Amino acid sequence: MRQWNFCAGPAAISEEVLQDLKSELLEYKNSGTSVMEMSHRSEIYTKIAHEAKSDLIEILNIPNNYEVLFLQGGATYQFSMIPMNFKHLTGTADYVTTGTWTKKAHAEGSKIIDINEIYSSEDSNFTCAPDIEKLEISENASYVHYCPNETIQGNAIHDVPNINKPLIADMSSVILSEPIDISKFSLIYAGAQKNIGPAGLTIVIIDKEFMSMDDNSLPNLLRYSQHSKSNSMLNTPPTFAWYMAGKVFKWIKNSGGLDYFKELNHKKASKLYGYIDGSSFYSNPVDINNRSIMNVTFVLAESGLDSLFLEESNTNGLLSLKGHRSIGGMRASIYNAMPLKGVEELIEFMKYFESKYG
Numbered sequence: 001m002r003q004w005n006f007c008a009g010p011a012a013i014s015e016e017v018l019q020d021l022k023s024e025l026l027e028y029k030n031s032g033t034s035v036m037e038m039s040h041r042s043e044i045y046t047k048i049a050h051e052a053k054s055d056l057i058e059i060l061n062i063p064n065n066y067e068v069l070f071l072q073g074g075a076t077y078q079f080s081m082i083p084m085n086f087k088h089l090t091g092t093a094d095y096v097t098t099g100t101w102t103k104k105a106h107a108e109g110s111k112i113i114d115i116n117e118i119y120s121s122e123d124s125n126f127t128c129a130p131d132i133e134k135l136e137i138s139e140n141a142s143y144v145h146y147c148p149n150e151t152i153q154g155n156a157i158h159d160v161p162n163i164n165k166p167l168i169a170d171m172s173s174v175i176l177s178e179p180i181d182i183s184k185f186s187l188i189y190a191g192a193q194k195n196i197g198p199a200g201l202t203i204v205i206i207d208k209e210f211m212s213m214d215d216n217s218l219p220n221l222l223r224y225s226q227h228s229k230s231n232s233m234l235n236t237p238p239t240f241a242w243y244m245a246g247k248v249f250k251w252i253k254n255s256g257g258l259d260y261f262k263e264l265n266h267k268k269a270s271k272l273y274g275y276i277d278g279s280s281f282y283s284n285p286v287d288i289n290n291r292s293i294m295n296v297t298f299v300l301a302e303s304g305l306d307s308l309f310l311e312e313s314n315t316n317g318l319l320s321l322k323g324h325r326s327i328g329g330m331r332a333s334i335y336n337a338m339p340l341k342g343v344e345e346l347i348e349f350m351k352y353f354e355s356k357y358g
């Protein structure tokens with residue numbers, strides 16, 4: 001039986017989407033084959049790919065001076081691809097470090113470009129995040145990189161900063177959770193396996209003018225403009241993940257779009273944080289204004305009870321609540337596919353556990 005899955009990624013996918021997949025898994029629309037077995041250049045697959053792209057453009061209200069790319073390599077690959085493409089502009093970039101992922105982006109990026117780390121909350125264990133508009137941005141930065149939602153620590157920068165440098169965001173765990181103003185960014189990237197679909201696909205949304213400045217000395221597969229020229233089919237794309245992402249985009253559209261999910265996601269998160277804050281047994285260390293809506297981290301008053309909590313929650317149909325191995329504690333990832341009911345059942349379990357062992 002399917003249970004409530006709080007995994008940070010690869011994460012839960014709506015059952016509606018999976019049922020729809022199941023109905024066409026063996027044979028896609030009288031094509032005689034499944035989607036996994038058809039040429040990515042066939043007419044039928046080209047239609048799947050185009051539709052996914054245009055649905056994403058519609059849901060996110062992406063202006064037409066932006067390109068949407070369907071790439072591989074995960075968000076981690078973007079940690080290198082971004083500096084490779086834009087290093088030649090000024091040779092330096094500004095990075096904001098608010099958690100494990102931005103720290104990795106910085107470490108990987110440093111191998112390629114000179115990085116000014118204009119902020120780091122590592123001293124406070126990444127429990128806070130800055131107002132980027134108030135930071136001192138370097139005069140010669142080619143771009144400014146940040147992560148609006150740090151998946152591991154569960155912190156967030158909710159407002160998109162207005163700055164006069166190209167803004168780049170790792171939106172892996174927050175994309176499609178609410179409407180955003182794409183026009184404020186030069187580049188947005190996201191691995192699909194959090195809030196989009198199965199692993200293997202990476203979405204890049206890039207300002208076409210910024211894209212035109214990519215480094216033309218790079219091999220084609222490393223250049224955004226070359227992926228764009230070939231409609232993200234420079235080589236065989238992850239056809240199944242792309243097709244599934246398309247199904248998720250349709251599901252989002254049919255559910256009421258990003259306004260609907262924004263409301264639902266805030267409702268889920270505020271219920272859970274509200275319960276945690278009202279309890280003396282559970283706590284969350286992140287600054288109130290920087291709490292993630294998608295990844296809710298919490299610790300028990302006695303860490304000696306962690307393994308019991310995980311064991312019992314699992315038996316009660318609440319899966320993958322273990323925090324990331326690097327920070328311990330618990331984490332409930334409550335992306336779009338987690339219904340309110342799942343969060344309510346988690347809270348019921350937390351109450352029960354506290355009353356039994358607290």
Ligand SMILES: *Cc1c(COP(=O)(O)O)cnc(C)c1O
Nearest residue numbers: 074075076101151170172173191
């Ligand atoms: C999961 C995640 C990554 C790493 O994604 P991969 O697709 O595994 O490379 C990077 N950044 C953020 C914010 C993430 O949540």
